[in-house]
Amino acid sequence: MFSGLVVTLVVLGAPVQVPEVTSAETVKQFMGGQVTVVGQLERVPLGKGNSNWAGTGLVLDDDTIIYLSYSAPPPGWEALIGARLRVEGTLRPSLSEHEQSLIAPHLREPGKPTKEARSLAKLMGNRVRISGIAQDAKGGAVLMIDKAPFYLEGLASWPAEVRGKAVAVGGKLVDKQHLPKASGPMEQRGETAFRDAKGMISQGAEATQNVIEAPTWRALKEPK
Numbered sequence: 001m002f003s004g005l006v007v008t009l010v011v012l013g014a015p016v017q018v019p020e021v022t023s024a025e026t027v028k029q030f031m032g033g034q035v036t037v038v039g040q041l042e043r044v045p046l047g048k049g050n051s052n053w054a055g056t057g058l059v060l061d062d063d064t065i066i067y068l069s070y071s072a073p074p075p076g077w078e079a080l081i082g083a084r085l086r087v088e089g090t091l092r093p094s095l096s097e098h099e100q101s102l103i104a105p106h107l108r109e110p111g112k113p114t115k116e117a118r119s120l121a122k123l124m125g126n127r128v129r130i131s132g133i134a135q136d137a138k139g140g141a142v143l144m145i146d147k148a149p150f151y152l153e154g155l156a157s158w159p160a161e162v163r164g165k166a167v168a169v170g171g172k173l174v175d176k177q178h179l180p181k182a183s184g185p186m187e188q189r190g191e192t193a194f195r196d197a198k199g200m201i202s203q204g205a206e207a208t209q210n211v212i213e214a215p216t217w218r219a220l221k222e223p224k
Helices: 002-012 024-031
Strands: 034-048 051-059 066-071 084-092 106-107 127-137 140-144 146-151 164-176 209-219
Touching: 034 066, 034 127, 034 209, 127 146, 146 164
Parallel strands: 066 106, 146 209
Antiparallel strands: 034 051, 034 084, 051 066, 084 106, 127 140, 127 164, 140 146, 164 209
16 A cells, blocks of 8 residues: 555656657647747748738747747847747647737747757758858858858858848758869868969868758848
């Protein structure tokens, strides 16, 4: 009798596991329940008719948006725009039961956000959502993260209005040859640039590069 009581107390006291929502698939799986959403905080565009404005949402690695509000971020969250967060709340298809709202995933009554750090090197081959600074390089448009360039495949340059500013980018992260290989007698040294006999500088590269395939992007500032 005593041992059975102990077992019952242990079971009752066991912590409830809150499922993580990280993709569109898990959104469908856990809709209607208490969840932890793991995504990047961004200002996201909204529109109805000829009106366009900015809301706030958590954007998952597959670009799925979980809406938090139809306006500015929750109080105290402004400095977290562009950060990857873990936020617990209730996943619902609308913002409120009492107002007309977008039919899409929403996180109601969000808890305190927690920043989540992760190693991009361990995510090679996966689809990711990351943020950095938009810059142009000789090999095309790049996303600069901690002084490291991530090339956006198929994008030769950034639009002038976002160049040098913070942007969010989604796509498949791969490590592959993106820049043209170097050629010439110094190629065996693995150098990425050198002067030939005429003093010309090679712009080739021997190493592979961080590349984001099939990229999508959004400025982190409030859309106009």
